[in-house]
Amino acid sequence: MRTELKLTRLDRVFARLDREPERPAHIDVPRMSRHRVVLFSATLAFYLAIVWAVVVTSWLVRLDWQVMFFRPYQQWPEIHAFLDYYVVLGQRGPTAVMVASWLGWRSWRQHTLRPLLTLGAALLLLNITVGAAKYGMGRLGPHYAVTIGSNEMWGGGDIFPSGHTANAVVTWGILAYLASTPRARRWLSALSAVTSLGVGLTTVYLGTHWLSDVVLGWAAGLLILLALPWFEPLIALAEAGIFRLRDSLRSRPGRTAPAPAPVGAPVPIARSAPDEETPVREPAGPARTSRPPLYLAPGPHTARSERTPVTPVGSRRPPHSDRVARTTTTSARPVAGG
Numbered sequence: 001m002r003t004e005l006k007l008t009r010l011d012r013v014f015a016r017l018d019r020e021p022e023r024p025a026h027i028d029v030p031r032m033s034r035h036r037v038v039l040f041s042a043t044l045a046f047y048l049a050i051v052w053a054v055v056v057t058s059w060l061v062r063l064d065w066q067v068m069f070f071r072p073y074q075q076w077p078e079i080h081a082f083l084d085y086y087v088v089l090g091q092r093g094p095t096a097v098m099v100a101s102w103l104g105w106r107s108w109r110q111h112t113l114r115p116l117l118t119l120g121a122a123l124l125l126l127n128i129t130v131g132a133a134k135y136g137m138g139r140l141g142p143h144y145a146v147t148i149g150s151n152e153m154w155g156g157g158d159i160f161p162s163g164h165t166a167n168a169v170v171t172w173g174i175l176a177y178l179a180s181t182p183r184a185r186r187w188l189s190a191l192s193a194v195t196s197l198g199v200g201l202t203t204v205y206l207g208t209h210w211l212s213d214v215v216l217g218w219a220a221g222l223l224i225l226l227a228l229p230w231f232e233p234l235i236a237l238a239e240a241g242i243f244r245l246r247d248s249l250r251s252r253p254g255r256t257a258p259a260p261a262p263v264g265a266p267v268p269i270a271r272s273a274p275d276e277e278t279p280v281r282e283p284a285g286p287a288r289t290s291r292p293p294l295y296l297a298p299g300p301h302t303a304r305s306e307r308t309p310v311t312p313v314g315s316r317r318p319p320h321s322d323r324v325a326r327t328t329t330t331s332a333r334p335v336a337g338g
Contacts, residue, residue, distance in 0.1 A: 029114075030177065032229040040226040047219040054139070054160070054212050057151045064210040065149060068142045072205040083202045090164030090199035095171040096123060103178070113239045115178050121231050122170050125224045130166050133220070134158040142207050162209045162217030168196035169221025177225055196221065 030036075053060040073080055088094055096119075103115035139160035140152040153160075172195050176188035200214035209217075 029232055030229045031232075036226055036229065040223065043219055043222050043226060047216065047223060050212060050216045050219065051137075054151050054216075055153060057149075060212050061151045062149070064142075064212050067204060067211050068145075068207065071207065073207060076205075080206075083205055087164065087199060087202045087206065089172075089195055090168040090203070092123075092163070092167050092171075095167065099171050099174065102175070106178070113242060114235060117235045117238055118178060118228065119174055121235055122174050122224055122228060125227070125231075126166060126170050126221070129224065130161060130163055130217075130220050133161055133216075134163065139210075139213070141213075142210060159209055160213050160216060161220045162200060162203055162213040164203050164209075165196060165200035165214050165217030166221040166224075168192075168199040169218060170224050172196060173221065173225045177228060 050060070100116065100119060103119050106115045107113055135158055137160050138154045138156050138158070140146065140155040140157035141159045144155075144157065145152050146155065169192070172192035173189070176185050176192055179185035179188050196218065200209075200217060203209040204211055204214055
């Protein structure tokens, strides 16, 4: 009989991940190919062009003011209630929880921490790049604009680029980035594009962002998704470091020491290789003393070998009234013939 240590919930999770330490063969890690580098360079040039067009107060700023004066929320008020809920798909907190739950299940199924670590790296890049651009340019929103026709730059605002739009592109686009098949990647790319496009236009409808904020938010989110393959080696190092930290915590003295077994309890047998012989350990503590059965009457009892055999008297067959004993005389049988 073997006894095993009781594992905690965290130990069960890592045991699940240890069951298949290698990444599944059908899941490929995107690499920074030449095609991706070209797309990244084109998106970066587009990003810089949008920033320059707003800084110099070009036709794009005039288009921002025209859309703002159009006031879409007054033109179509019947969809206002629905879009108030739809814009939540671009908020960082709710979307991060939903996507992290799905990617956590993916990590459990694929026995790897890469999906969750990739999401964390993408959100970290999003906060650094978009946050720095927001507070660096300090553009005011439509509701806080001061001068009609101006670009409202360096006024202490934080809306350029649109955080809702960039977050929608990154959070929902990470599902397509981590897709395991080309077909799933195409469908998820289309779904994330439609979702992020709708979130960006919803912010313009509600009047919380300029149109140029949304366009720059799309470019900012796409830049992060295109640059993720450059960070794959760091993600792999972080995953290996987490497992090393787990192993060091397990190896600390007193971390997994089992409680002392009671006297007479079965001793656990250590598993060994097939070629090695398993050593047999003697049970600890004094040997158990034999106890008399509880159903015996009190008093001295002799062993079976010391008892004198007793032969039962008489026949062991039960008496029958219709049978005649062999010792009794029977009447003479009639003689046939004559």
